[in-house]
Amino acid sequence: MKNRLSRIIKPKDNRTVMLAVDHGYFMGPTTGLENLGKTVIPLLPYADSLMLTRGALRRYIPPETDTPIVLRISGGTSIVGKELLHEGIITSMKEAIRLNVAGVAFSILIGADFERDTLLGLAKVVDEAEEYGIPVVAVTAVGRDMNKDAKYLSLASRMAAEFGAHIVKTYYCENFERVVDTCPVPIVIAGGKKIDEKDALEMTYNAIQAGAAGVDMGRNIFQSSNPVGMIKAIRAIVHEGATPKEAYEIFKEEPLVEVRSE
Ligand code: R5P
Numbered sequence: 001m002k003n004r005l006s007r008i009i010k011p012k013d014n015r016t017v018m019l020a021v022d023h024g025y026f027m028g029p030t031t032g033l034e035n036l037g038k039t040v041i042p043l044l045p046y047a048d049s050l051m052l053t054r055g056a057l058r059r060y061i062p063p064e065t066d067t068p069i070v071l072r073i074s075g076g077t078s079i080v081g082k083e084l085l086h087e088g089i090i091t092s093m094k095e096a097i098r099l100n101v102a103g104v105a106f107s108i109l110i111g112a113d114f115e116r117d118t119l120l121g122l123a124k125v126v127d128e129a130e131e132y133g134i135p136v137v138a139v140t141a142v143g144r145d146m147n148k149d150a151k152y153l154s155l156a157s158r159m160a161a162e163f164g165a166h167i168v169k170t171y172y173c174e175n176f177e178r179v180v181d182t183c184p185v186p187i188v189i190a191g192g193k194k195i196d197e198k199d200a201l202e203m204t205y206n207a208i209q210a211g212a213a214g215v216d217m218g219r220n221i222f223q224s225s226n227p228v229g230m231i232k233a234i235r236a237i238v239h240e241g242a243t244p245k246e247a248y249e250i251f252k253e254e255p256l257v258e259v260r261s262e
Pocket of ligand 1: 020021022023107139141190191192193216217218219220
């Protein structure tokens with residue numbers, strides 16, 4: 001367990017830049033990930049881990065890649081379905097082991113009608129993962145009509161940790177210290193919808209200042225006008241103590257290489 005956790009959260013500073021490219025499991029061919037491999041492979045040297053589904057791993061990522069994998073193992077609903085994120089287990093622990101993953105990720109949706117199903121799913125996944133020493137990243141998904149505030153996110157994050165998650169992925173919010181301080185396991189933030197690069201860097205900086213262990217970020221990296229520049233800038237904040245201004249300079253100075261699929 002500790003060995004795998006150390007592959008995700010780097011022991012030298014207890015921080016991590018996780019690259020999330022699992023969106024296709026409920027969003028289909030998300031902008032920037034139409035050809036996932038083409039977008040993601042140039043970003044791998046700067047990612048501490050890669051979060052994706054088994055199908056994407058199998059089809060887009062060469063098996064020689066040594067970036068630690070955090071495997072998305074929950075799903076079952078889509079953005080056009082009636083129950084967004086009423087997820088169950090979509091990949092077995094046996095398959096996760098076969099794919100030699102560093103961790104698995106499972107989403108819960110606290111406050112929804114079906115919260116119980118997602119929580120019992122998390123409990124089952126933690127039980128199975130513990131048996132083989134595999135860390136579980138619990139993702140505190142948020143429904144469209146829910147408040148992404150410190151009250152809600154600290155409730156969801158703490159519950160995830162109490163259920164046995166080893167890392168919690170949640171959203172940044174005002175008073176984020178409250179979310180971090182009341183959660184006994186490391187917290188990483190998702191980036192959410194694409195926002196201006198400067199704002200995404202500011203949000204990352206604020207999250208780190210509040211005590212986050214890092215990011216598990218997707219769209220604000222791979223939908224950026226310069227994904228390599230953006231992941232390098234995020235890295236500088238997470239691992240090197242860069243300010244948002246210094247990080248933005250890193251972003252701006254990165255030569256643009258077209259990596260997207262047409
Ligand atoms: C959400 O449940 C998935 O893990 C998303 O793919 C993840 O949150 C994406 O990160 P971002 O919001 O930074 O695109």
